[in-house]
Amino acid sequence: MSLLDVLTQYRKDPSLAAGPASLLPDAETLDQSDPLRHKRDEFLLPAQSVYLDGNSLGPMPVAARQRAQAVLDQQWGEDLICSWNKHSWIDLPQTVGDKIAPLLGAAPGQVICCDSVSINLFKVLSAALGLNPGRRKIVSQRDNFPTDLYVVQGLQQLLGDAQRELEVLPEEEIEGALDDQVAVLLLTQVNFRSGYAHDIARLTRAAQAHGALVIWDLAHSTGVMPLELDQWNVDFAVGCGYKYLNGGPGAPAFVYAALRHHAALRQPVAGWMGHQSPFEFSPEYTPAGDIRQFLAGTPPILSMSVLDAALDVYRDVDIRQVKQKALDLADYFAARMMEFPSLQSLELATPLAHIERGAQLAYVHPQAFAICQCLIAEGVIADFRAPNILRFGFSPLYLSFRDLDKALERFAVIMKEELYALPEFNVRKKVT
Numbered sequence: 001m002s003l004l005d006v007l008t009q010y011r012k013d014p015s016l017a018a019g020p021a022s023l024l025p026d027a028e029t030l031d032q033s034d035p036l037r038h039k040r041d042e043f044l045l046p047a048q049s050v051y052l053d054g055n056s057l058g059p060m061p062v063a064a065r066q067r068a069q070a071v072l073d074q075q076w077g078e079d080l081i082c083s084w085n086k087h088s089w090i091d092l093p094q095t096v097g098d099k100i101a102p103l104l105g106a107a108p109g110q111v112i113c114c115d116s117v118s119i120n121l122f123k124v125l126s127a128a129l130g131l132n133p134g135r136r137k138i139v140s141q142r143d144n145f146p147t148d149l150y151v152v153q154g155l156q157q158l159l160g161d162a163q164r165e166l167e168v169l170p171e172e173e174i175e176g177a178l179d180d181q182v183a184v185l186l187l188t189q190v191n192f193r194s195g196y197a198h199d200i201a202r203l204t205r206a207a208q209a210h211g212a213l214v215i216w217d218l219a220h221s222t223g224v225m226p227l228e229l230d231q232w233n234v235d236f237a238v239g240c241g242y243k244y245l246n247g248g249p250g251a252p253a254f255v256y257a258a259l260r261h262h263a264a265l266r267q268p269v270a271g272w273m274g275h276q277s278p279f280e281f282s283p284e285y286t287p288a289g290d291i292r293q294f295l296a297g298t299p300p301i302l303s304m305s306v307l308d309a310a311l312d313v314y315r316d317v318d319i320r321q322v323k324q325k326a327l328d329l330a331d332y333f334a335a336r337m338m339e340f341p342s343l344q345s346l347e348l349a350t351p352l353a354h355i356e357r358g359a360q361l362a363y364v365h366p367q368a369f370a371i372c373q374c375l376i377a378e379g380v381i382a383d384f385r386a387p388n389i390l391r392f393g394f395s396p397l398y399l400s401f402r403d404l405d406k407a408l409e410r411f412a413v414i415m416k417e418e419l420y421a422l423p424e425f426n427v428r429k430k431v432t
């Protein structure tokens, strides 16, 4: 019986979970047969914590720390500006882009590392609208990550509201809203709150059948979801360096632009690094004919180098195994949770079907904020998303099934003894 089967049975008949004999295999057995268990040694993690927030900020790979030191001491420290050539700093956006590309199912030359997801969305959305003149509508999802919607609103303001119409729809209405007026379909694959995952291939086909272009935000996908952007004929995508890719706080993001668009597209943040020949210092802007045209200013070498090193963690892993382990961890967590009477007041808000999920689970509870603070105080680092969601991320390269047992034991005590009701756990923070 698979872990999902156990979870499904428990949900059908909760008395099974409450019974004396667990239907779940024990965590130690699951850890022993985990093909990714050796990857944990490549990360620096505090010994007492269980980190269930790698979907917001990945932990530090050993190689990232070493690279940061080398870039500071040997490259910047010793070789100064000569490092642009000597250590190939100038090529880093493309080098890192090409390292990310296999995780996206993208052939080389279509991915570049730069800026933030928000800035990259602005660039690709403008470019996509330029490639689809005469059409007014941008379709997106109401509970998309807000920055995606803000970028559209900012661009609307710039272009004049009358020219572009943003239609934000509930998830179930999106496909039906695609018609010949739609210029761009802009979606995030994995929803940051619920963990629901869209079918990129199907929605891309549906949008393109009406002549629309697609942009996918892969912030919660890259490094954990198997992706085939080339095969799915995706037009543009953006994604994040600091979540599953473990590139560190504020790590640069990336752009994917299908090769077929490189010649015709124009992106609006024209800057010298995106020029065909930056070091000719010409007063006229001629964009690079390739993916480099998405660059604007000088790349952040320190953080991009760290991301470059962090990506080496993926050198010997099969992304399908990563996704499978993420699902197994989540299924185990959800099923084991049902075995603790004190955890029954939390309601799962993530779909059960594997095909409809990313690598996180969302639980609804009116006291989610305080519970999350209390969990963190007990060394279980989870996430709260307003108004009432407790979010657990299952990043498979360093988490074990035994970690989940540890987390759930602490969680059960917190709920049983209502420790979260203590005033110190109800103090709002700037960053939640």
Ligand SMILES: Cc1ncc(COP(=O)(O)O)c(C=O)c1O
Residues within 6 Å of the ligand: 116, 117, 118, 119, 145, 147, 148, 188, 192, 217, 219, 220, 240, 253
């Ligand atoms: C889906 C999604 N898109 C975009 C962002 C924002 O990315 P950035 O801060 O790099 O602009 C996030 C998270 O911060 C996110 O979860």
Ligand SMILES: Nc1c(O)cccc1C(=O)C[C@H](N)C(=O)O
Residues within 6 Å of the ligand: 055, 056, 057, 192, 219, 431, 432
């Ligand atoms: N990017 C973040 C930050 O700078 C501070 C705190 C959290 C974040 C996040 O990544 C939020 C995240 N995208 C989310 O899914 O909620």
